[in-house]
Every structure is written in C-alpha cells, then in structure tokens.
Amino acid sequence: MRVAVVGAGFSGLMFAVALARAGANVDLYEEHERVGFPEHCTGLVSLATVRLIGRPAERSRLAAYEGFIISGPRHAVRLRTSEPVIKLDRVRLEQEMLDEAVREGVRYRPGAKVRVTPEGTVLPEGREYDLVVLAEGYTGRLRRSLGIGYTAQPLYGVNAEVEGSSQGDFVALFDNSTSRGLFSWYVPMGSTSLVGTASSEPRLLQPLLREAMKRFGLEGARVSRFYGGPVITGPPAERLRLGKLIAVGDAAGMNKPLTGGGLYPSAKAAVLALSMISDGVDLLSSAERALLAVSRELRRSYHVSKLLHARPDIVDMLAEAAEASGLARAVSGRVDYDVHYTLFTASIRSLRAPLGAAMLTLRSLEGAAKLLGALIRDAMA
Ligand SMILES: Cc1cc2nc3c(=O)[nH]c(=O)nc-3n(C[C@H](O)[C@H](O)[C@H](O)COP(=O)(O)OP(=O)(O)OC[C@H]3O[C@@H](n4cnc5c(N)ncnc54)[C@H](O)[C@@H]3O)c2cc1C
Structure with missing residues (x-):
C-alpha cells in the first residue's frame, strides 16, 4: 500500500509513523523545510497521552504538574489529576517524531506545497497513492476546495513567555474572565512562566493577555516572546473522508472542545488505527473508523464545553459548589x-446522582444546562 501524508505537523507525523509500522510505504510531504515551526502550541498533555505518543514525547518532557486549577471570575477549584500533566517541548517533539518516522522507513519530502485529488494523486509530481492523509492543519487550503474536514471559525490563541513565576506545581486553566470563547492559562516553568489566552477577535488578545498576567500575579512582568495560532474548539468535522482522502488533526477539527488540545485526539486515533490494521482491517477503513471513534468522544464533550465557555458564571457556580460539598476532594x-x-462523569458518580447515563449522551445545549444545573443543586444539597 502506498500512502501519502500531507503535512508534517503533529498529526501528520503521528499517522505517518503508525501507517509505516503497519507496513505501508509512506511519503510525508511538508511545505516547510523544518518541522516544529512556526511554534504555536503550549504543549500540555496528560501522562497517558505521552505514552500514546511514545519515545519522542518521553524525550521532549520539560516539566510535570500535579493537576490543574479551574476558575471562574470569583471562585477557583484545585484538582489533582489521576496522573501528572506534562509540559512538552513542542519543537523538539516534532523533530523527535520525524527522526522516528524516518527510522520506520517514512520518506520525508520537505519544501513542497502539494495538492491532491480525491483519486489519491499528489500534484504537481502526479504520484498515485492508495490513501492520502490530509494533515494540513487549520491554515491549509486543500480540504476547503475538496469539501471535507473542518470549516468552522477558529479562535486565536497566544502564548507569552514571561519572566517570573507566581505559583508552584499546578497548571491554572479555564479562567474565562480573561479570554473570549476559551480560557486563559498559566504554566509555571521555574524562573519563567507561560501565560496565554484566546479570543475570537485578534484585536482583543493584547488587553486580555495583560488582564491574564495581572490575574496570575505577573502584572508588568517582562515578556521575552509571543507565539500562537488558530485554536480549534470543534465540533469535529462531519465529513472526514472523500474517495481515497482522509482528513486528520486540526484539518478535521479533531480537538478537545474545552481546551482546543489536538495532541491527545490525534495520538489516540493513530494508535487506534494501527491496532485495527493489526487486527486485519484495511488501511483506509482503519483510519476512518479510528477517527470516527475519537470524533464521537469529542462530540460528547462539545455541548458541555460550549455551555461552560458561554457562561463563565456556571464555572464559578461549579467551583463554589464543588468546594462547598467536598466534591472537589x-x-x-x-x-x-x-x-x-x-x-x-466522576463528579456525577461521586454525587450518586442518577444523571450519569444522560450526561454521557448529551445532545443539546439546553440539555447540558439542565444537567449542570441539577449537578450543582445536588452538590449544594
Ligand atoms: C496557542 C495554542 C496552544 C495550544 N496548546 C495545546 C496544548 O497545550 N495541548 C494540546 O494538545 N494542543 C494544543 N494546541 C493545539 C495543537 O497545537 C494542534 O492541535 C496541533 O499542533 C495540530 O497539529 P496538526 O498536525 O493537525 O496541524 P499543524 O501543526 O498545523 O500542521 C500542519 C502542517 O501541514 C503543512 N501543510 C499545510 N498545507 C500543506 C500542503 N499543501 N503541502 C505540504 N504541507 C502542507 C504545514 O506547513 C504544517 O506543517 C494549541 C494550539 C494553539 C494555537
């Protein structure tokens, strides 16, 4: 089987390695000369995702945190995670992944912006493939002309590397009083920190970032650099496949709706596809089925995420209720x-509320509002 992967970002690299391991002949096309640039991502994942990615992630670990802090405008709740939250060096990660891909026999073809046809031809060379994995990220234009993949508007996210650090071993998240449509975040890294925020309106990024720095106790601190890019908050694309093409990663909207995180969904889909191929399913069906499985998981959290982003006061109510009821513990x-x-789901189980099953099959914003309301009332009781 001949496979072309278009785009050597995280998702393209993840799929290139998985498909090469499955025995395919993989060509990896990348328009830039180097992978990992331009840097845009904060690089936070769970330890479980580090395991899914494998050795390149192990080698790119920068720091580990005990958990995260979720806060609304007035209240905050500190949650220890089941395993540490890991900060990865994202530039190094992609370089390590490329090295691994080449070791697995992937042919890397940098420096060319390619086009593709639904029949599996990569242009301008005119090479033909049995499967083309479209991993062009959000900014790529191929899928728009083909009518597949993610089409919704992204948010714009920015990271500021700041001198100084105000908190210890927890990552602060979901402070959506200092962002629009997402949250601001704070990642302590010894003598420096990353402070970030996102907005649907790029012109608001600067004032929001100033507010976020104030909120995290870093008002007026020196910023040594900024980096960022489009943040995808879902829901995943309805149409992921066209003929021999399949869209993955940001190009498919395969991101966690609450945070825009794209590493876990792509890592999971690629690993799942590989295990299906090992079970005898053909390459194209495996890739498609794996993406659909992850996409279902992402859809489940989409409505809750929409509600939480639209109503910062609910985050406050949840945080307050969680502290008051012992739910946080x-x-x-x-x-x-x-x-x-x-x-x-863990909250619901711990409250023994009869909402678990319904929560897992949330379909509408209204449903989400009702269920969250009930959850809060339960927690307060
Ligand atoms: C501010 C910010 C913070 C983030 N923080 C996190 C985080 O903490 N954790 C997390 O999990 N995720 C995070 N993300 C999301 C994560 O970075 C992305 O989901 C992920 O990098 C997407 O990878 P990708 O391979 O799908 O796309 P990309 O990284 O965009 O890669 C696409 C590649 O395709 C190439 N390309 C495009 N078109 C062509 C063409 N025609 N021919 C050849 N090459 C082409 C591009 O040059 C590029 O290299 C963050 C994103 C942002 C913006």
Missing part, C-alpha cells in the same frame, strides 16, 4: 487531564 485524583469530560 471526591473527584481529585480521578480525572485525566486529556479526558476532561470524565471530570463531569
């Missing part, structure tokens, strides 16, 4: 950073 140590909807 009950779910502490049971939540995986990358499978954050388990925060809700």
